[in-house]
Structure formats: C-alpha cells, structure tokens
Amino acid sequence: MDCLLSDVLAALSGEAPPTDPRMVAPPPALRAAPSPRAEGKGVLGESLTWHVDGAHFTVQWDTPGVDPARADAILAQLEAAWPVLVDEGGWPAPVSSDAWLLWVILDPDLGGSGYTTVYTTDAYPEGYPVTYLNPSYAPDEPDFTLSVAVHEFGHMLQYRLRDWQLGSVESWYWEATSEWVAERAAPTLDTYADSTWWYAQWPDARFDRIERFHPYGMLLLDAYLDERVFGLEGVRDTWLAGEGNDTTWDVLIAGVAGRDFGELVAGMAAEVAAGSLREGALYDAPVRAASHDVAPAWAVIDAPERYGSAFVDIGARGAGLIVEGDVLVGYVADGAVVDEPPDGPYTLVVTALGEDAGEDAGEVAYGVTPPDDTETPEPDPEGCACDAPVRGGATPSLGWLGGALALVATRRWSGPRGRRSGPRGRRSG
Numbered sequence: 464m465d466c467l468l469s470d471v472l473a474a475l476s477g478e479a480p481p482t483d484p485r486m487v488a489p490p491p492a493l494r495a496a497p498s499p500r501a502e503g504k505g506v507l508g509e510s511l512t513w514h515v516d517g518a519h520f521t522v523q524w525d526t527p528g529v530d531p532a533r534a535d536a537i538l539a540q541l542e543a544a545w546p547v548l549v550d551e552g553g554w555p556a557p558v559s560s561d562a563w564l565l566w567v568i569l570d571p572d573l574g575g576s577g578y579t580t581v582y583t584t585d586a587y588p589e590g591y592p593v594t595y596l597n598p599s600y601a602p603d604e605p606d607f608t609l610s611v612a613v614h615e616f617g618h619m620l621q622y623r624l625r626d627w628q629l630g631s632v633e634s635w636y637w638e639a640t641s642e643w644v645a646e647r648a649a650p651t652l653d654t655y656a657d658s659t660w661w662y663a664q665w666p667d668a669r670f671d672r673i674e675r676f677h678p679y680g681m682l683l684l685d686a687y688l689d690e691r692v693f694g695l696e697g698v699r700d701t702w703l704a705g706e707g708n709d710t711t712w713d714v715l716i717a718g719v720a721g722r723d724f725g726e727l728v729a730g731m732a733a734e735v736a737a738g739s740l741r742e743g744a745l746y747d748a749p750v751r752a753a754s755h756d757v758a759p760a761w762a763v764i765d766a767p768e769r770y771g772s773a774f775v776d777i778g779a780r781g782a783g784l785i786v787e788g789d790v791l792v793g794y795v796a797d798g799a800v801v802d803e804p805p806d807g808p809y810t811l812v813v814t815a816l817g818e819d820a821g822e823d824a825g826e827v828a829y830g831v832t833p834p835d836d837t838e839t840p841e842p843d844p845e846g847c848a849c850d851a852p853v854r855g856g857a858t859p860s861l862g863w864l865g866g867a868l869a870l871v872a873t874r875r876w877s878g879p880r881g882r883r884s885g886p887r888g889r890r891s892g
C-alpha cells in the first residue's frame with residue numbers, strides 16, 4: 464500500500480505543496496463542462512480516451528497499454544464494494560454520486576499506488592472526490608490493485624464526512640479505516656493484511672504517527688474495534704461523529720466505544736500478539752522489545768510512545784511479575800489473552816498511556832525483584848502489583864471483555880526511577 468492521502472490532505476489544507484499537481488487542480492478533461500448521458504449517469508467533465516462505466520463508477524484512462532481487462536476488474540470490484548458500504552453499511556454516498564459517476568483515473572505513471580482527492584466547483588463547493596489509481600504498481604499481484612481501489616473508495620466516503628482541511632495529522636485514521644474497509648468490502652482480497660507489517664515493525668510508535676506507513680498498520684485498530692467492540696457500524700459511527708468538527712480520532716473512537724482509548728489500543732495490541740483476531744494468522748507478529756528465558760529479576764525498556772505498545776517474551780514465570788510505568792499491561796499465552804502471567808512461555812504487552820511521546824517517554828521496568836530504591840510496595844495477595852487505581856474494577860482481571868483480557872494499570876511514575884510521583888488519577892473513558 465502506497466496511498467498518497469497524507470500528501471493530499473497536506474496539499475488541500477495548504478500545509479505543503481502538492482507532490483502531484485492533480486492533488487489540488489483537476490486535469491483539463493475534468494475542467495470541461497459535465498457530460499450527461501441519455502442512459503445512466505454521466506461524468507463531471509469530458510471522458511478520457513478509454514473508459515468503462517458501471518452504476519456508480521467510471522474507470523478511465525488516457526495512457527496506451529493499460530489492459531482493458533484490468534479496468535474491467537477494477538470497476539467490478541468497486542461496484543461490488545458499493546452495496547456493502549453504502550446500501551447495507553449505511554455510509555453516506557460520496558459527494559456527487561447521486562447524479563454523476565465517480566471518477567477513477569488509471570495512471571501507470573502515478574508516484575504511488577493511488578490517491579483520492581476532491582475538486583471544488585460551484586455545484587459542489589464541499590468538493591467531489593476523484594481517485595487516481597496506478598494499475599502497474601504491483602504487476603505481479605493483481606489483487607493488490609483491486610484492494611487499493613476499494614481502499615480509495617473508502618477515502619471517497621470519508622471526504623464526505625470529515626473536514627479535509629484539517630491537514631495531514633488526520634490521515635492516520637483515514638488510512639487505517641480505508642485499509643480495513645478494503646477487507647470488509649472485498650473479503651476475498653487479503654493483500655490488505657500485508658499492511659500489518661508497518662505496525663509490526665514499529666509497534667512502539669505513537670498511535671497517530673504518519674511516517675513509515677504506520678497508519679496502514681493501524682488497520683489493526685479498526686479490525687479490533689470491528690470484531691471485539693462495536694462492529695463495522697461503530698467504525699462508520701466514529702466517522703459520522705467526526706462530521707463537522709475537529710475532535711481528534713482518539714476522542715471520537717473512545718466516545719463511540721464508551722471506553723478509554725488506552726484500553727482499546729491495549730486490547731488491540733494484546734490480540735495482535737495473540738494472533739486471535741479473525742484473520743490474525745495473516746498478520747505480521749510485532750517485533751519484540753526484549754526476550755527472557757525466565758522472568759527477569761528486574762529489567763528496563765524504553766517506554767513506547769503514547770498509545771504505542773512494547774512486546775516482551777518471557778520463557779517461564781517467576782513469582783509475582785511487577786510492571787512499572789505509565790502503562791496498561793496484558794499477557795498473552797498459547798494464542799490467547801490471559802488474566803495473569805502463566806507458568807509457561809508468555810508475552811508481556813505494555814501499552815503507554817503517557818502524554819509524553821518519543822525520547823521523553825521514559826522507561827518501563829518489569830521483573831520479579833524490584834530494586835529497593837524504587838520503593839515498590841509488596842504485591843497484594845491477588846497478584847496485583849499496583850497501588851494505583853485498577854481500571855474497570857477492583858480486581859486485577861478487569862473483565863471488560865468477558866474475562867478475555869486482563870489489563871492492569873500499574874503504579875505510575877512520572878519522574879526518574881526512585882523518585883516516583885505517585886499514582887495519577889484515573890482517566891475518564
């Protein structure tokens with residue numbers, strides 16, 4: 464996946480010059496007067512040299528050598544996605560699609576796999592969407608282009624709802640949702656799952672990082688939200704909740720889910736480690752921050768950036784594992800999220816809650832024998848090593864997923880080791 468949406472949002476908002484002039488200015492054919500047709504919807508502008516038309520989309524190109532069969536396949540994939548997302552899924556149809564076919568322009572010279580932008584006109588001052596698609600980006604993997612086409616259709620839907628002038632900072636969730644939409648509206652195409660690599664390589668990145676293709680990997684958040692929290696309807700409702708405001712995505716998602724955003728990303732991370740999402744077998748395993756044969760006496764790793772996660776493999780249990788940091792903790796063993804560290808091999812999953820990000824995020828410490836200078840209290844009889852409020856209930860097993868996932872808010876630090884500031888208050892959901 465190499466969608467240029469982040470560049471487009473940067474260009475449309477004036478944050479940066481366009482990396483392709485068509486991101487902000489329509490090509491000549493689209494500046495021409497609309498072309499109604501005797502039967503079916505017409506197009507906004509004049510048709511290119513070649514085109515194939517469906518009920519909702521027109522796939523067109525000017526470049527000789529584009530295989531018409533590829534264009535037919537792209538059109539068929541898009542038309543198949545329409546009822547899933549619009550008729551059954553309840554997403555409001557893209558701007559202009561009630562009267563005109565939606566433009567999809569094939570360009571083998573495009574500097575990426577595709578992008579979608581909007582052009583404003585007197586008739587559509589809010590902007591109507593146009594997709595550019597590179598049919599030659601992955602010549603040996605035809606399903607990839609089909610998946611990109613559905614991904615871009617997702618952006619067409621998104622532009623209708625979200626203020627696209629908010630800029631590139633927004634793009635992480637646009638990309639995450641479009642990659643997940645590519646699965647839900649085209650479930651036989653599994654190339655979307657390749658995008659999980661971008662999360663797996665950099666799971667400790669801030670949740671909203673837009674560098675290094677991280678947003679595509681965040682499709683895992685929508686996969687988790689869809690399968691475990693609020694369904695594809697909830698994903699749609701999150702977008703509807705974002706219409707006409709600039710509320711950030713973490714707040715919108717938490718609001719629709721009725722849960723703390725930190726708990727949601729921690730739940731995602733644990734299920735990714737477990738491989739327990741529906742197509743988890745297709746997803747890349749996150750890199751490990753550390754690995755131990757047995758639970759260490761005491762060890763320290765860099766804290767993830769905000770709402771990022773670190774994964775630590777531990778070969779065998781030591782009594783009373785303690786974790787310290789401004790984090791939520793989960794345990795994964797034998798392909799499942801479990802309530803407490805088991806005796807056998809398991810993966811410790813820590814998800815950072817801190818306001819700080821990057822190099823200032825501090826450390827996460829864990830082990831069975833904390834050094835004296837940390838003033839760590841004795842673990843309580845239930846095995847909870849915390850003196851901070853436990854999220855979601857009074858026991859270490861929160862049970863907010865029917866017991867499937869244990870997340871424990873550990874005692875928080877904000878200062879250097881040995882100078883803890885005491886627990887912070889609970890965050891609201």
Ligand SMILES: [Zn+2]
Binds near residue numbers: 637638641
């Ligand atoms: Zn995209």
